[in-house]
Amino acid sequence: MDDDFKVLVLTPAGLPEASLAIAAVRAGHVGLLNLELAGDLQADVGLNSLAELTEGGWGISHHDPEVAAEIVGRYAARGLSLVVVPAALGLEQAELVAAMRSAGVQVLFE
Numbered sequence: 001m002d003d004d005f006k007v008l009v010l011t012p013a014g015l016p017e018a019s020l021a022i023a024a025v026r027a028g029h030v031g032l033l034n035l036e037l038a039g040d041l042q043a044d045v046g047l048n049s050l051a052e053l054t055e056g057g058w059g060i061s062h063h064d065p066e067v068a069a070e071i072v073g074r075y076a077a078r079g080l081s082l083v084v085v086p087a088a089l090g091l092e093q094a095e096l097v098a099a100m101r102s103a104g105v106q107v108l109f110e
Contacts, residue, residue: 006030010061013037016046018053025054030082032059035071047071051078058082061110065089069096076103084108 009024011017014037021031031054033046050058059082062068068083083100087109090097097107 008032008059010034011046016042018046018049021046021050021058022053025050025056025058030057030059032061032082032084035060035062035067043071047075047080051075051080054079056081059084059106061085063089065093065096069100072100072103072105076105080105082106082108084110086110 007024007029009020009029010032011020011034013034016033016035016038018033021033024031031050033050035043056079058079060068060071060080061084062071063086065085068085072080072083083105085107090107090109100107
């Protein structure tokens with residue numbers, strides 16, 4: 001596949017099992033852990049798996065920019081490079097988006 005073309009692979013909501021995202025990263029694409037319906041403990045399991053089993057270049061999708069920013073604080077140095085948040089909330093909380101970007105994480109609005 002062309003290096004200029006990246007596929008975003010999003011895990012199913014509510015199942016923060018990271019194997020699909022890990023496979024995407026290992027294939028040279030972007031694996032996103034969908035944390036839309038995940039509890040904190042479930043999220044940590046998936047996040048730790050991505051951090052431990054990839055060379056980085058993975059991301060998360062979260063409905064709450066505040067929680068996403070907290071996750072960036074814990075995982076940016078461990079390979080988290082992309083966050084997807086709802087457009088309306090991201091625009092309302094521009095300071096959180098700026099903080100995530102200053103941590104070296106790309107932020108996309110959905």
